[in-house]
Amino acid sequence: MARPAVCARAWACVLLLAWVPAAWPKTLPQRQTLAPMLEQVLPAVVNIVTRTRVRVQAHPLLDDPFFRRFFDLPEPERESLSVGSGVIVDAKHGYIVTNHHVIDNADVITVTLRDQRRIQAKVVGTDPEADVAVLQIKAKDLKAIPLGDSDTLRVGDFVVAIGSPFGLGQTVTYGIVSALGRSGLGIEGYENFIQTDASINPGNSGGPLLTTDGMLVGINAAIVGPSGGNIGIGFAIPSNMVKAIMEQLIRHGEVRRGQLGVLIQDLTPELARAFGLKGTEGAVIARVLPGSAAEKAGIQQGDVVVEANGHPIRSGADLRNAIGLVRAGEPIRLEIVRDGRRKTIQARVGDPNRAKAAGEQLSPKLAGALLGPIPARHPLHGRVEGVAILEVKRGSPAWQAGLRAGDVIVSANRRPVARVSDLRKALHNTDTTSLLLHVLRGQEAFYVVIE
Template sequence: MTRGHHHSAGAERKTLGVVLILAGIWLLSTLAVVRAAEPSRVGNEMPSLAPMLERVVPSVVSIAIQGSGNAGPDPMLSDPFLRKFFGLPEQPSPSERSFQVAGSGVIVDAKNGYVLTNSHLLENADEITVTLLDHRSFSAKVIGMDQPTDVAVVQIKADRLTSLPLGDSSDLKVGDYVAAVGNPYGLSQTVTMGIVSALGRSGLGSDGLENFIQTDASINPGNSGGALVNLQGELVGINSAIFGPAGSNVGIGFAIPSNMAKDAVRELIAHGKIRRGELGMLIQDLTPLLAQAFRLKISAGALVSRVMAGSAASSAGILAGDVVVAVDGRPIRSDVDLRTALGLLGAGAKARLTIDRHNRVLELPVELREANTVSTALVKGEGLLAGVALADISPDSAAYGQADGAEILAVDPQSDAAQAGLIAGDFIVSVDQQPVHSATQVAQRANRFNKLLLLGIFHAGGIQYLVIP
């Protein structure tokens, strides 16, 4: 009995020991899970962007723009010159309205005081003031502006500036963390954080070169021109646009890639403008339906619809019907891709185009020629085009490189052309199904008709026909 009792007590002690060991293992496992769930630490500090932002924020400035401009949506009614040009009754021009705009900028050259910002901020600017993190303010002068890239450079005379190093935006991947720094709603040096939501965004309604970085880092009015930085504190984008009701942030913002901005800044500082080259061809998206009609195996690219005689494209051997699928090895999926890729190259620049020609792949070297500077003198339409102001399509035009013909600057609301649907901002590319190459040629050919004037109109990236009866 006693021995039995001793045996039973020993068994209980063993059982208790096993339970304690299992409980210890469970406790250690639980602690390991809890520790794994905690944010990683450096020393005794919580992870933070503060050290990186301490280097970045002094490079981001607030920009205040004051200016004035004429009110009135219709240029025919508001522009005294156009009214006089068409012999309309004189009327007092609308009073000029003053405006103030708040934006942001990034110091990219501390030694020379160069500040990078958006060109759309500076339109009609009379006075530009740059305010630094230390509250010093300086009057700035415009060095250069480029509407297609929405990039501008201003200069301030100041010491003790800090410039922001440029990163390589081509290294960005969807999901990378980024921070937006700027002056939203006048709240200077505000920082928001998010990720890269998408790359290569285009087709956003802009008339410029579109290759935007999309991010969900909060970008609000006043952030334009500010910095988008990676976690190394390098500038990878210039905040430019937002998508949302009434300009509010809904987590969809867009930034100009730093590589695009870098090329633009270099040209603007050196020449005050970007000296663009051109190939001399008209392009359009290769849609699946067009690919089927052309019996092509590919379904994306930039379709060459026309090659100008004597152009760089003609010299390179490019033909109508060719599809550009790559530039210097970089894929081209649309006409916007090609326009952006070539739009950043200057006159004399060389590139290698990969062409699909009836399902045969060709490599064609090209050298861009300096874009022709054409006259912007007004051409007065007559006959069925009476009341229409025309001009040649200039390098600054939204349709430059996409259409050949004449830009419609203004249309008298009472004219036959206006009643037929002709509107300012469109482009006439053919008269009576014959291609035209200048405003003068449009006016001369149109003057031959006293009824049923058939015009080919380039509008919103496509060509439509319009008849003036």
């Protein structure tokens, strides 16, 4: 009866030997990690701290300049601190790219490098419309992150976000590209965001969005969340947009955007069928303003723009962004579809600054106001035709008449106005001494009579 037991033990030994590998590998496979890439790029990511003096609301008596002068009282102020991030893109010249909102209105900007050096930075230029700013520091042994081509990104690509969330210092998060070309969010005037689920929190603004091989493809700009925290929806400005803006800021200190002089809309499936087009990618020219750069170039109402300077146009936002990256006076090449045929049109964008005018140049009743085209950040931009009130001096005739910055004048003395020149004609070609303005403000519309 011992024989079956011996056989059982023998079979157990055979099974055990069969399970044990013949030989362990001499070297284990190298673990997958981002550490080598991060060691190269982290020295180029900086922490930005801004100090801003904010006037404190005081008792009305203390606001009286005579009272303050008599008692020699200092201005009631407090210091406000703000924290953000930035990325060195040019080590030789010390250029740093960040968000405009990170350094907006700052009195002192301090940059902290990874080696804990603290250096005061100067502002080279800012672009509030796209939320991009360029700073410069003077320091040795700087490292920069190379700019990548954001147009090569695909949904699903892995990306890395770096910044200083909640002032914690350099923090790295990892995720994927969730979507491309996000626009219409109302966050910036020009929107073409990369959406990612890599954790982006307050303090990450201005930090880099990188590919896994360390190329800069975006600047972290905004998040969407119920309480300002991360819920996996973050947005970054594409590096190609940042590069175009950065070059203008470094060269000119500002971005002077051109104006084509058209109203545009998306190409819907219904419009595509009406125009006899197969696809729905493109921007429809809804109207061409008289005397504009578009009219001079031969662009017509009903044209469908499908390409600008070699880049495909998928929506009206794409065309707005493409025009917004062209400096005033420079050419832009448009591919359009007209009557089912493709055509190339070369246009030279106009200078919108020439379309601005001080209110007193138009009428003494508008003194103190600066008027011009509706800005890209304005919620009515591209939706209505009119003249925007860009600035109003407090206490001026325009202010006393009830006009405020952001108002849009759509008619004057019952004549529609689309440009400052239209407003000038409407004011001068009238027999009445009073001025009747139809004004849009937010969701409201009302008339203003100025005697």
